[in-house]
Amino acid sequence: MIGTLYFLALLVSTLAWGHVGVWSELATRNGTGDGVRCTCDAFLPSSTFPIRDLIVVEETAGEISHRLELEIGKLEEYTLKMTAYAERIVTLTAKVEIMEKNSDDYSDADLEEIKVEIKQVEALIQELQLSIKSSTDVFESLRVQITAMVTTLDKLEKTYDKNLVLATRREYTEIQLKLEECEKRHQELFNPNIGSCAHSGITKLGKPIVSQFNAHLSAGYKYGGWGKDSKPIPDRESMYWYSGYTTSSIHDIRFYTNYKNLILRTPFLHQTLVTGWAGTGNNFIVRENCLYYQINSPFGLAKLNLTSVKYQSRVIAGASSSFSYSNSPNQNFDFSADETGLYVTFAKDETRGKMVIARINEESFGIEEEWITSLYKPGVSNAFMVCGVLYAVKTVDIHTEEIFYMYDTKTKKEYYVSVPFERFQDKYSNLDYNPTDQKLYMYNNGYYVSYHLWFNQTAPTTKQSPIAPNSQNITGNVM
Structure with a gap:
């Protein structure tokens, strides 16, 4: 998904500016920490507006919107699963209450161990739910921005206003940064234990x-x-x-x-x-x-x-x-x-x-x-x-x-x-x-x-x- 979005950026860059230089990330240091600034060298074309390329971009944008909706659906599915896990925790908590009423059958260590485990799982579920919600919001925001982007390109076809071209360039820079943040959050959601072999396959x-x-x-x-x-x-x-x-x-x-x-x-x-x-x-x-x-x-x-x-x-x-x-x-x-x-x-x-x-x-x-x-x-x-x-x-x-x-x-x-x-x-x-x-x-x-x-x-x-x-x-x- 992210790769296709970058491919769209490439196509639109070629469409709007004629020639695109090398993308680069310039890391800067200051007293508050590290920052990243993305730049792109571009040259405005002197030829007529490439309408054929615009059609390709619009079709690609439609495909991206569809893929974004699929990704959002996956995240919603995980939200439902996490809710189901939370319900299981509630059931387990009820069982603990029964164990407390029959304390003679269980040692204090048994009860404390189960309580700690429940609290840890509850905290993990809450954290994952927040991550999923945050990622879902990012994906939805990107979908809206891409829709607006297609509208802007349509205006470019009619007017070929250089100011609009530059405005679109700035929008893409902002989208690029958000895509990087989206990829980071997506990675954290799907792979919370990178490098760990504490699993069974x-x-x-x-x-x-x-x-x-x-x-x-x-x-x-x-x-x-x-x-x-x-x-x-x-x-x-x-x-x-x-x-x-x-x-x-x-x-x-x-x-x-x-x-x-x-x-x-x-x-x-x-x-x-x-x-x-x-x-x-x-x-x-x-x-x-x-x-x-x-x-x-x-x-x-x-x-x-x-x-x-x-x-x-x-x-x-x-x-x-x-x-x-x-x-x-x-x-x-x-x-x-x-x-x-x-x-x-x-x-x-x-x-x-x-x-x-x-x-x-x-x-x-x-x-x-x-x-x-x-x-x-x-x-x-x-x-x-x-x-x-x-x-x-x-x-x-x-x-x-x-x-x-x-x-x-x-x-x-x-x-x-x-x-x-x-x-x-x-x-x-x-x-x-x-x-x-x-x-x-x-x-x-x-x-x-x-x-x-x-x-x-x-x-x-x-x-x-x-x-x-x-x-x-x-x-x-x-x-």
């Missing part, structure tokens, strides 16, 4: 959030990936990356300072892989400013340190080039990063295509430990790691994927589960989890797509294996 995925078409704006770039650094270095926390091609090859990668510049297609770095280090497959990730990807000569793992521009390669004994995912060619090695570290999955001929999980030592670029699963890799459409647990995905139909399998590297046990989710379009080539925002990033038929994840937060605060509720243990120790 994924319970569901949100609707696909489509940011835009690939940076090449070409339907032929069906292969590739995008996302964020899973362990960003200082001052690169907001950085995004993208790499795409017409085949399952890796020749270059683009980096953007933030989400706006990703959507505006203005990279600050375009890194081309040197001769002899081109890769293949759609399995690459960026971690701690290093690109990890598959290389074919020799067949193995490759690492490019983007700070020092130093290349490394590693060969894994027994790894096979015969087994890839069901809908993505040459994806023999698949890199994943989560809260616990860096991993790569692959298959071996000696295991007859069963998927192997390997933890990578990031400093030495060597393999620390391996786990052999019972999962046949060609029967899987993709996989990713969360909190040391492998989640495997398969295709259900042309619109639906399903997380159907889990392997816990801590307990060495595997499970069948069922967590369906919706695809934006039929084919996708890359699916990766990022622990910095607890989102899934998918490169879906040339589009940037992402998903919010929900976890079962009923696990105790002590560390334990994140096993999904109601899952079926299919095997014990498989090593």
Whole structure:
């Protein structure tokens, strides 16, 4: 949603001003704290008003209004759920009163423990309700502003008044700031426990959030990936990356300072892989400013340190080039990063295509430990790691994927589960989890797509294996 809004800003900027310079954020310090000022260089056109572009903008604005209404509906749904939880607390409080009347059956410690738990949950619910209400107000405000924005553009078509153009520019600057605040609040609502593994697994995925078409704006770039650094270095926390091609090859990668510049297609770095280090497959990730990807000569793992521009390669004994995912060619090695570290999955001929999980030592670029699963890799459409647990995905139909399998590297046990989710379009080539925002990033038929994840937060605060509720243990120790 936010990405589409920035895309609208780009289109309107082009429409109203003819040419738009690079967006920038200027951080200023003073005695009261830090501030952020956003600027944009623009040049007024001397040509006639581009009416065709105006029609595109109006259509896009209509789509955004519809998507905003959907997002507001989701937040209202959460409000209803929180109300239901509050009612359960009231019921639990009534039970406590009964316990107090039969105090001989319970110790004082039992009563006090339950009372404290109730108060903590009540406080949490109240806090979430306030957050949801605040986010809902922001989304509604943005919807109204976008409607007014379309009206302003309609006037521009008739009058082409430069003063109105400048007024629209100021309005967009204000909207941009509010969008950033909206994204922050939205993030807090959906991901209150970033970095925590105190949960028992994924319970569901949100609707696909489509940011835009690939940076090449070409339907032929069906292969590739995008996302964020899973362990960003200082001052690169907001950085995004993208790499795409017409085949399952890796020749270059683009980096953007933030989400706006990703959507505006203005990279600050375009890194081309040197001769002899081109890769293949759609399995690459960026971690701690290093690109990890598959290389074919020799067949193995490759690492490019983007700070020092130093290349490394590693060969894994027994790894096979015969087994890839069901809908993505040459994806023999698949890199994943989560809260616990860096991993790569692959298959071996000696295991007859069963998927192997390997933890990578990031400093030495060597393999620390391996786990052999019972999962046949060609029967899987993709996989990713969360909190040391492998989640495997398969295709259900042309619109639906399903997380159907889990392997816990801590307990060495595997499970069948069922967590369906919706695809934006039929084919996708890359699916990766990022622990910095607890989102899934998918490169879906040339589009940037992402998903919010929900976890079962009923696990105790002590560390334990994140096993999904109601899952079926299919095997014990498989090593």
